[in-house]
Amino acid sequence: MMKKLILLISLLVTISTVGLHSQTNNAQELIEEGVSLHDEGEYEEAIERYNEALELDSTLINAVYEMSLSYLALKDFENASIYSTDVINSDNEALAIGAYAVKSEALAEMDSVDKAIEILHEGLERFGDDYLLNFNLAINFFKTGDIDKTLQFVKKAIDLDKSHSGAFLLYAYALSDKGLWVQSILSFQMFLLLEPDTRRSKNAFDEMLQLMCIKKSEEPVERSFIQQQMSRRSATEPTDNTPPLSVENGLNRSYVYEAITNSLDSLINSGEEVSEFTTFKTVNMEIMKVLDRESVGPREGIFWTFYIPFFSHIAHSSYYDAFTRYISVSYFPESFEWWEQNPESAINFVMWFENGDDN
Incomplete structure (x- = not known):
């Protein structure tokens, strides 16, 4: 009798364990379905799947x-804040960092930017330096107009992950x-x-052309990260459209501006019709020549040790034309056409950019 009882208990435990595994598997499948629906923009249906998964297993913090x-x-910031708080309060450190970012964005959208900044600082204290937390701090300081803090945290984010x-x-x-144009x-x-x-690529290229004095516009350029449009003009920029020319971080910016204006004058006086793309490619090369010349000798800071060597290497490579086409593909229709007509050159540039000279 005792043996039969033990066998019955063992059988019940086995059945129970199998049932639990089956429920967990079904719940994970529902989560995966929800993620797919979210990626397709079906957010309400995704939430339904997550709720179904939690009914099967309430411990699934993912x-x-x-x-x-x-x-x-869905811009339901109240619920986004509630559920992200649950994740933050859980023991799942892998998801908590992302939850801090979600909660901070929800708070900022509910006009609580100061609270969003506070919660991100809490995340940094808890987990140490992390790209996502620093980047979201930079975004929130940008929304408040604190450019110095924006630069501080976005530089840290870039240092952590480029x-x-x-x-x-x-x-x-x-x-x-x-x-610092x-x-x-x-x-x-x-x-x-x-x-x-992307769309923001086109807007970014537009703003960059204005910084390069190639394009002038009275209308502000639409920017990401903030709801309102902002002009590119800084508070210290003169009103005659001349950018700041003082020495900054060891760079005499008047040399760069002179190279730009001389290049533009030369193109105008050539007597030939020059496209805006050709103007961009020519002016950009002249800027790089100045930066190359000015970078000789010991220099400190990411501008001198990373940006200039990186883009100088591209400018002096056989891929410079492909590079200018690549970064302008969202702005110039002729660049898009070039990529369609020269797929092998396009692929070779991308491979070189990703893998370096050795490959």
């Missing part, structure tokens, strides 16, 4: 995290607003290398 993302996408295009775009905006031009180009063909 379902809660994914739900916070879907509520954020693979994210958004950080370079925000850096370009902040540098421009600070009056030469540095801004190079940061715009780094962004465009990483993200060449």
Whole structure:
């Protein structure tokens, strides 16, 4: 009798364990379905899947995290804040960093930018330096108009991870607003290398052309990260459209401006009709020549040790034409046509950019 009882208990435990595994597997499948629906823009349906998964297993914190993302996408910032808080309070450190970013964005959208900044600082204290937390801090300081703090945290984000295009775009905006227009031009180009063909790429290229004095516009350029449009003009920029020309970070910017104006005058006086793309390519090369010349000798700072060597290497390579086509593909129709007509050259440039000279 005792043996039969033991066998019965063992059988019940086995059945129970199998049932739990089956429920967990079903719940994970529902989460995966929800993620796919979210990626397709079906946010409400995604939330339904996450709720179904939580009914099967209430401990699945990844379902809660994914739900916070879907509520954020729906602009239901109250629920995004609630569910991201649940993730932050959980023991899942891997998801908590993302949850801090979700909660900070939800708070900022509810006009609580100061609270958003506070919660991100909490995340940094808890986890140490992290790209996402620093980047989101930079965004929130940018929204408040604190350019110095924006630069501080976006530079830290870039130091931690140089693979994210958004950080370079925000850096370009902040540098421009600070009056550091030469540095801004190079940061715009780094962004465009990483993200060449989106709507914000086109707007970024437009703003960069204005910094390069190639294009003039009375209308402000639409920017990312903020709801309102902003002019590129900084508070220190003269009103005659001449950019700041003082020596900054060891760079005499009057040399760069002189190279730009001389190049533009030469193109105008050539007697030939010159396209805006050719103007951009020519002016950009002249800027790089000046920066090359000025970088001789011991220099410190990311502008001298990373940006200038990086873009100088491209300028002196056989890929410079492909590079200018690549970063302008969202802006110039002829660049888009070039990429369609020269797929092998396009692929070779991308491979060279990703793998370096050795490959």
